[in-house]
Amino acid sequence: MELKKVIEKLNLEAAAGAGALDRDVKSGYVSDLLSDVMANARAGAVWITIQTHANIVAVCTLNELAAVIITNGKEPAADTISKAEAEGLPILKAAANSFDVAGELYKLGIRGTGG
């Protein structure tokens, strides 16, 4: 599914990477431990987290993730946004919590990464 459609359906706000919203979302992954994401999230996944540190950008790039959704209305740190812009990585903000965001993605037909 195109990322743009996900943004529209879930009413997300793009905080970075506006030029890369045509990416294809292949699966989803929810975790707040970056070591776990590095080990388990697959390429093309959209990652749902409450982490806002700049390291999330590096993890997305490393694992070739499609985008990251920061939930609970949290704001990404300033250097997180600047690094994401430099990498062309979409950072999306959701007011809802991770459970609800994952549920909405599931309804759209997106399934867990590697599942």
Next chain:
Amino acid sequence: MPAFRADLHIHSVLSPCGDLTQSPRKIVEAAHKRGLALIALTDHNASENARPAVRLGARKGITVLPGMEVTSAEEVHVVALFGDLADVGEMQGKVYQRLQDGENDPERFGYQVIVDEDENILGMNRRLLLGATDMDIQTLVDYVHKYNGLAIASHVDRPAFSMTSQLGFIPPGVFDALELSPYGKVEEFAALGYPLVRSSDAHLPADVGKGYTVFEMNEPTFAELKLALRGEGGRGIAGFS
């Protein structure tokens, strides 16, 4: 240049997970027995037992740095060390302001005991010291530096509450040093460009000094430690055990 053994991460009975025998008195006695010249008292998000520890240390000729192990918003543990009680007090105020609300349940998490030099119980800290602050890692480190402290990433080799577990890896230029736990392997962290120290993270007297760092510096003081971590004027880290 003389060399001194330092164990910069020790909990007392104030930490909910600290053993009930782990009084400042027992800590200083254990440090003395094991030839440590410099230690730090670093309870979880709290520092009420620092004063007696500093005084007891002074009597035994051991420098005790007042500190805390602060929990960041990402649930990364950071050892924050200070040169005096005034600076740790400033940081303490900031931590309490930013610590999540809630009251400790001693039956579930453990007692948070405030004691004096003679092991008399002065009271209990009722805050949820096992909770996290809402300071992200950079904000936390910035505050430590604002109050003239040193910020050391706790037990980076461990799979919980470490930079490695919570944030995947350690970016350059954030901390003053990285801490390895007693069995942590040096090789994995040697190339990151940070000074490496080893500390015990002791929660009971038998573990004090189980991990320590040997610093080459003029005397075992906070000012000299800062210079040694920066490798200034021939000072430095000679090794650790």
